[in-house]
Amino acid sequence: MIQKIDTYLNSITMYKITVYALCAIALLSIAYGFLGILPFNAISLIVSLSVIIITCYISNKICQKISNLPTNNDSWLISALILFLIIAPPDNYQSDILITIIASAIAIFSKYIFKLKNSHIFNPVALALLIIGIFGFGNSIWWVGSANLAIPVAILGFLVVRKIRQSGMVFAFFITTLVTISVFSLKNNIDIVKSIYEVVISWPTIFLGTIMLTEPSTMPATNLQRKIYGAVVGFLFSFQFSFGPIFSSPELAIVIGNVFSCLISPKQKTILAFKTKLKIARNTYEFVFEPDKKLTFLPGQYLELTLNTTTNDTRGNRRYFTIASSPTDTKVRFGIKFADAKGSSFKDTIFNLRADDKVLAGNLGGDFVMPKDTNKPLVFIAGGIGITPFISMIRYLTDTKEKRPITLFYANNTKNDIAYKDVLDQANKKLGLKTIYLLTNKNLVPKNWKGEVGYLNEEIIKKHVKNHKEQIYYLSGPNAMVDSYKNLLAKIGIPDKQIKTDYFPGF
Ligand SMILES: Cc1cc2nc3c(=O)[nH]c(=O)nc-3n(C[C@H](O)[C@H](O)[C@H](O)COP(=O)(O)OP(=O)(O)OC[C@H]3O[C@@H](n4cnc5c(N)ncnc54)[C@H](O)[C@@H]3O)c2cc1C
Known part of the structure; x- marks a missing residue:
């Protein structure tokens, strides 16, 4: 089942998955509106969605013209759909169409105004909600956190997280949220199970953790930093506090988290x-x-x-x-x-x-980088274009004349698919790099071929790598290749902590 999901996700880009997931939740909400399942009528939802989409589209066009920078064609739509799922639709909760227009424009313009080295700092929707809140409109009711939407949001959010492989960060967010809520409930003599149920089902926890936290531009660069970022936002989201007129809210949690992310992992475009x-x-x-x-x-x-x-x-x-x-x-x-x-x-x-x-x-x-300890023996395993991170490392080692014990297995379909042979030949000579080429298409192996034939297996690893259990393994290539070689390494007794992976989706 999970393999089928991965194959499907591999055929779609990350931003499209997010757009499709948000469209599905938006359409379901409108259907719920017609059926009376949500506390809004469908017409006000349709009006809200139309106003937000038109304003975000026009604002984005203006910003694009002024900045003259390449922009992602999906981003404005993602921001529009997220805003729609949070802000109260007009005619409900005394909302006004003008507030919806202002919030939509702020969301888009904020990306072009609050930026460092061409990279926006804040989650655009969270910042827009915070600003309209500070000016007293108080419109962000986060209605996507409604219990009736919890299961669809959880399923679609799972697909987004699976696609971008950020389960560590999202997990850190959920655990911190649940621990904070449990401590708060214990301290105040509130039923913990009831509190947790409420936080998961009737708060926007799932939506925030899977769809908003995962915005690529505002999260930090490495996995460890991302887990800390998830935990910080989780804590701020679930911890009830106030400083004068400022009260804890999901949008404030994200905005403070964005500042934290910027400090621990400076942005650059x-x-x-x-x-x-x-x-x-x-x-x-x-x-x-x-x-x-x-x-x-x-x-x-x-x-x-x-x-x-x-x-x-x-x-x-x-x-x-x-x-x-x-x-x-x-x-x-x-x-x-x-x-x-x-x-x-x-x-x-x-x-x-x-x-x-x-x-x-x-x-x-990315964390797919060499260890600080230069004596650690490394085994690089590349499939096809998955060679690129190793080429960066090998070029760096060649330029800096830094020698490390490295064995590289480089698998390709045919000899003509081998890339960067000149870089590898030079490193074999100058750095003592040991490169073993594998051709996986047995029918197209040239007569004088000196490398291995077929897929990498236990026998080939043991033949070329001394002390194979003491190495750190780096796997890079198409998703299916990385997963199958990860299983192979587990089978020959390599612990998980000695395996690093880099997935190249889309092939
Ligand atoms: C962290 C990371 C690092 C990466 N590094 C690299 C790298 O160094 N080099 C690299 O080349 N890639 C790299 N990738 C992968 C890259 O981002 C693309 O996903 C990949 O190149 C596929 O590109 P594409 O979607 O443009 O499809 P293409 O390469 O054009 O095609 C891939 C497959 O999709 C099919 N296809 C294309 N368009 C359509 C369509 N409209 N409808 C249906 N099927 C279609 C093609 O027929 C083909 O089978 C990396 C990905 C990640 C996440």
Whole structure:
């Protein structure tokens, strides 16, 4: 079952999953409105949704024109749908259409106003709600937290979290929320079970933890930082406090969490000017960019690229790519694999970039980096284009002349799919890197092939790696490959803490 879900999720981009999930909740709410299941009538919900969508769309167009920066075509719609699910619809709770319009405009404009190095700081909807609250409109009733919507929100939220593989952060948020509520209930002699039930079912806990907390631009870069961020927001969300006129609220929890995230993991968005592309294997090219300012990152980390265009398929204009260059390089390079059949319009556009065309790079992240201890023996296992984080590390080690004990297994379908052979050959000579190539298509193995044939297995690992149980294993490649090699390592007794993974979805 979970495998089927993963295969489905792999075929859709992260932002589209979020848009589809939010549309589903919005439509269900309107249906509930017609059936009288929610305390609003369907017409006021439809009016609210229309006003918010129109205002967010127009505001986004204005901001795009003024800033002239590439923007994600799905972001404004995601903000609009989230706002719709939180703010009271007109004619209910004395809400006014003007307040809805103001909140929608603030949400979109805030992304362009409150930013650091081109990266927005605050969750746009949370900030808009906080501002209208401070001015006394008090409109954020978080009606998506209604008990009638809890199960659909939980299912759709689970899909979003599964897609972006952020269960650690979301788990930290839920645990902290539940612990805080339990302590509060104990202290005040309130029935703990009843309190927990209420927090999960009748508060916007699931929606906030799965859909809002996971906004990529406002979360920190590494898994540990993300877990701390989840816990901080969980605590602020469930802890009842007030400072003068300011009271605890879900939007305040997120906004304070965003400031915290910014402090522990400074944001940067960089404009990259396209320079050239070099063919490095069958259907695979290295794209070379000039950054507008020096990019700070660790070898093995990734960036999200946004193209300055709308795309004519449903996959959108943003993708994550691992940085294939070393931090010592003045250029920024990405190794990008193109589909055999008709690819996405994102890939068509990036393939046809012309000299000095601009691309926006942001949301730097990732823990797939080498350990601080340079003596730790490492085994890198790459499948196809999953070689890119290792290329960044190997280029860095070559540039800095830092030697580490590394064995690299590099699996490809055919010999023509092997990318970056020149970089690896050089590292084999200069750093003593041990590279073992594997060809998985047994029918297309050349006669004089000196590497291994078939998929990586226990026998091949033991043949090339001494003390195989003492190594740290790094797995990088398409989802199915990483999952199956993770199982293989578990079978040969490698503990989980000695395995690091980097998933390349979409293939
Ligand atoms: C952290 C991270 C790091 C990554 N690093 C890299 C990297 O270094 N290099 C890299 O190449 N990728 C990397 N990826 C994957 C990358 O982000 C894309 O998901 C991947 O390249 C697929 O791109 P695409 O969706 O444009 O599809 P394509 O590559 O164009 O196609 C992939 C498959 O989808 C099919 N397809 C394409 N468009 C459609 C459509 N409209 N409808 C139906 N099917 C379609 C194609 O036929 C093909 O089978 C990384 C992903 C993550 C999350």
